[in-house]
Amino acid sequence: MSRRCEQKLTRLQAIVTERATWAEHLRQVKRMYGWLCEVEAILVKEAARTLAEPVSNESVGRRLDAWREQMVQLLETSPLSELEQESLRELLQVLSNLRPYLVQCYEREDFPRTNNDMERSIRALKTQYRRVSGRKNWNAYLLRYGRCVAYAPWWEQDETHRHHLQRQIAQLDRGRWRELRQQTTRAQQEQLTRFRFRHKRSSVLASLESRWTEATQSVSLP
Structure with missing residues (x-):
């Protein structure tokens, strides 16, 4: 066998070995993707209409809760890999936190399927601001x-x-x-904090350290 043929054979063996190594990882990814598809099938309004029972906040909520309980049992009893366990725990935690908000739209006939209208409204607001101010960035x-x-x-x-x-x-x-004004102020302050931390991180951290130093120095020790 020529040297070139030996090199090709070695390369082919390496590819087959690498494929076998990634096969199980690929199966895990497919299973995790399947979980997301199951959640989507529960929450998407058009898919929910294919069920025999009427579509309502209560009915979709029951299906979502039943699926979550099923996944908890799967997490406790099935021999999932470390990656699958971590991903499933994170998914269940996110669904648990968002549960009060995920099943509130099924009894509203005027609820939009997509956020296209919202995106167009935001674009119109940006365009209006640019025309008035002459600035391209509207963050301020x-x-x-x-x-x-x-x-x-x-x-x-x-x-x-x-x-x-x-x-x-x-x-x-x-x-x-007063309550609405406080809510608005808090929301703006949170947005401002995120913006400053993202774009002016050094100054924000320095300010926090300075405030912490002042606070600790002002506390009288026993």
Whole structure:
């Protein structure tokens, strides 16, 4: 056998060996992908309509809870790999945290299938800001005004929206107003903190260290 043939044979053997090594890992990935498809089949409204029972928040919630219990049993009894166990625990934790919000839309006929309308609205807001300010980046504008960026254009769309705003304001007492103002302030502060940590991480960390030092020095030791 020539040297070239020996090299090709060695390479072929290496490829076959590598394929066998990755075969089990590929099977694990397929199983994990199958779990995601099962969750999607439960939550997607069009898929849920194919069931015999009526589609409602309660019925979809029952199916989701039953699937979660099934996966918990699988996690406890089946010999899953370390990767599968870690991934399944993370998926179940995410579903547990989001459970109150995942099954609230099935009794609303006007609920959109996609977020295309929201994306178009955001694009229109950006375009409007760019035309007014001449700036391409609207982060500073968004961080300063928060949710009001979206509320103001909605109120100004037509007379119906303005009347709706006036009715809502007329029913608003001082206690509720303070509560809404605090919620808005907290939401803007969280967004601002994320922005600063992402783009000005060094200064944010230095500020936190300085505040921590001042706080520890101000505490009187026994």
